[in-house]
Amino acid sequence: xxxxLNRTTNLGRLVLIFCITIFFTSISKVSFALPDDGPVxxxxxxxxxxxxxxxxxxxxxxxxxxxxxxxxxxxxxxxxDDFLKDAAEKKFDLSIASSGLTAMMKASSGGISLLTxxxxxxxxxxxxxxxVIITHKDRTDINNLADLKGKKVGVSSTKAFAxxxxxxxxxxxxxxxxxxxxxxxxxxxxxxTDLVKRVLNKEIExxxxxxxxxxxMERKNFEGDLSSIKVVNEKFDNNFxxxxxxxxxxxxxxxxxxxxxxPTLRAITISLLQLPVDKDEGAYWTVANxxxxxxxxxxxxxxxxxxxxxxxxxxxYYQWYFIAGAAVLLLILLNSVYLGxxxxxxxxxxxxxxxxxxxxxRENRKIQERIENLxxxxxxxxxxxxVAHELKQPLGAINNYSEALLRQLSRNKSPSEKIxxxxxxEIKSESTRASDIIDFVRTIxxxxxxxxxxxxxxxxxxxxxxxxxxxxxxxxxxxxxxxxDLIVYADPLNVDLVLINLLKNAxxxxxxxxxxxxxxxxxxVGSTAQVTIEDNGPEMSDEKLASLSNLGHSSKKDGLGLGLxxxxxxxxxxxxxxxxxxxxxxxxxxxxxxxxxxxxxxxLR
Numbered sequence: 001x002x003x004x005l006n007r008t009t010n011l012g013r014l015v016l017i018f019c020i021t022i023f024f025t026s027i028s029k030v031s032f033a034l035p036d037d038g039p040v041x042x043x044x045x046x047x048x049x050x051x052x053x054x055x056x057x058x059x060x061x062x063x064x065x066x067x068x069x070x071x072x073x074x075x076x077x078x079x080x081d082d083f084l085k086d087a088a089e090k091k092f093d094l095s096i097a098s099s100g101l102t103a104m105m106k107a108s109s110g111g112i113s114l115l116t117x118x119x120x121x122x123x124x125x126x127x128x129x130x131x132v133i134i135t136h137k138d139r140t141d142i143n144n145l146a147d148l149k150g151k152k153v154g155v156s157s158t159k160a161f162a163x164x165x166x167x168x169x170x171x172x173x174x175x176x177x178x179x180x181x182x183x184x185x186x187x188x189x190x191x192x193t194d195l196v197k198r199v200l201n202k203e204i205e206x207x208x209x210x211x212x213x214x215x216x217m218e219r220k221n222f223e224g225d226l227s228s229i230k231v232v233n234e235k236f237d238n239n240f241x242x243x244x245x246x247x248x249x250x251x252x253x254x255x256x257x258x259x260x261x262x263p264t265l266r267a268i269t270i271s272l273l274q275l276p277v278d279k280d281e282g283a284y285w286t287v288a289n290x291x292x293x294x295x296x297x298x299x300x301x302x303x304x305x306x307x308x309x310x311x312x313x314x315x316x317y318y319q320w321y322f323i324a325g326a327a328v329l330l331l332i333l334l335n336s337v338y339l340g341x342x343x344x345x346x347x348x349x350x351x352x353x354x355x356x357x358x359x360x361x362r363e364n365r366k367i368q369e370r371i372e373n374l375x376x377x378x379x380x381x382x383x384x385x386x387v388a389h390e391l392k393q394p395l396g397a398i399n400n401y402s403e404a405l406l407r408q409l410s411r412n413k414s415p416s417e418k419i420x421x422x423x424x425x426e427i428k429s430e431s432t433r434a435s436d437i438i439d440f441v442r443t444i445x446x447x448x449x450x451x452x453x454x455x456x457x458x459x460x461x462x463x464x465x466x467x468x469x470x471x472x473x474x475x476x477x478x479x480x481x482x483x484x485d486l487i488v489y490a491d492p493l494n495v496d497l498v499l500i501n502l503l504k505n506a507x508x509x510x511x512x513x514x515x516x517x518x519x520x521x522x523x524x525v526g527s528t529a530q531v532t533i534e535d536n537g538p539e540m541s542d543e544k545l546a547s548l549s550n551l552g553h554s555s556k557k558d559g560l561g562l563g564l565x566x567x568x569x570x571x572x573x574x575x576x577x578x579x580x581x582x583x584x585x586x587x588x589x590x591x592x593x594x595x596x597x598x599x600x601x602x603x604l605r
Contacts, residue, residue, distance in 0.1 A: 043092040100129075
């Protein structure tokens with residue numbers, strides 16, 4: 001960038017140079033001189049990127065370097081946060097930053113802003129900077145400020161003036177609450193050109209940048225398709241030629257810190273003012289004189305820095321807050337004393353209440369023991385009925401074959417070898433079957449105390465199906481599918497009895513069907529395990545479906561007599577449930593629900 005006071009006459013330029021010379025002479029007594037051989041440090045806020053910023057301010061840097069010779073000039077690029085931090089610590093002597101960021105810097109470091117940069121796109125120094133809200137043109141849902149609600153926003157820094165604070169002020173002017181409008185705000189701490197790239201790549205929904213960023217990228221032959229960028233809440237001004245979304249504020253400023261001697265500062269300032277107008281961009285340095293809108297925005301944004309405030313100033317400025325805080329602490333102290341006395345008074349009452357609760361718990365344990373004994377008695381009765389029913393058929397078969405052989409022998413007729421082998425084979429088969437029944441029932445009845453445990457549901461269902469098939473009590477077309485790794489928390493005995501009863505009912509229902517089928521499926525539903533037993537039995541009426549749940553009801557004359565009501569009670573005692581429904585093609589669907597174990601399943605398998 002090259003520099004100029006104005007476009008009128010050399011006389012005006014000489015007048016301003018004279019005034020600035022008088023100014024530096026007047027402040028020379030309070031400046032802090034550095035050693036003559038020390039470097040002069042220039043801080044440049046890197047809103048664009050290092051390459052664009054270096055080229056943009058190349059003539060400015062050259063003029064400063066010539067003015068301070070033979071001293072060296074060091075140029076450092078900053079993001080907004082580090083710029084304010086190093087300014088407070090006086091780590092640089094000169095700076096080029098936006099007007100708003102310069103104002104925040106002055107509040108913490110005591111610097112002085114001198115000149116304002118303008119060019120042919122921003123010819124008015126008081127109206128040379130603004131914020132821009134951009135999104136991808138494909139986002140048809142983002143067209144105005146209200147459409148930003150809930151959107152993910154990317155910014156370079158929350159300290160950026162045009163790239164954040166100006167836009168927040170514009171949103172507040174429209175009657176919206178900028179602190180609650182967005183879904184999230186991501187700070188990149190990178191040049192604003194990076195935000196443009198992220199919008200083009202659809203990595204972020206919305207980005208806040210400074211004015212003229214897009215135009216500079218276009219002039220520098222940016223490789224991306226900038227036509228895909230849409231400006232939200234776009235405004236137009238006859239004397240400002242960059243796209244923008246907010247009101248206009250003073251342009252970028254050249255500022256000094258009280259760390260250089262007055263002759264050096266005077267030489268730098270005069271050198272900048274004497275630079276000719278840039279031929280390409282028409283850029284030069286001049287003076288802005290209207291900061292009212294900028295200062296009002298900063299006050300509303302509450303971004304004034306308080307690092308220079310002393311403890312005495314804080315006590316004086318916030319004295320009523322401290323008084324109110326002390327009063328609250330006193331009330332808390334008095335309340336603590338009162339609570340201590342109240343706790344002592346209540347302690348005796350609680351001790352007495354605890355004694356009563358312990359007595360109630362002892363009574364409850366006795367009642368629970370009686371309930372468990374009743375449940376155990378009921379289980380024994382069920383097992384006894386099962387033994388009587390299941391042993392009836394094999395013992396009857398053994399008896400029939402034995403009587404047939406005895407009749408042959410009583411008539412002095414020796415049975416043929418074929419008949420004898422067949423009879424003895426059947427007797428052996430039925431006796432083996434009876435033995436299997438006894439072993440199975442013994443497995444169930446061996447538990448001295450019934451209690452809920454963790455076990456693999458699929459293994460239990462598979463075991464019951466296999467045993468019932470082997471005992472000839474279940475259709476060979478009964479199939480099993482589903483999750484093999486579900487661990488449930490229930491009484492294994494109760495689950496065995498439930499499965500036996502439901503499978504027996506399903507077997508009896510399909511006995512008269514041409515192609516009898518029973519399908520069992522295991523699956524996880526939320527925090528429960530579900531076992532469904534579906535058969536293709538005959539169609540069922542409403543009355544028949546309702547009767548299945550009656551206590552002790554069995555539609556078969558040789559049924560076990562448990563009834564689905566008892567099955568439901570066994571499940572409910574284990575935190576489960578039973579639901580019955582008709583199948584549209586005929587048959588019944590039983591849905592058994594059991595609670596899953598809370599422990600890590602991998603440790604339980």
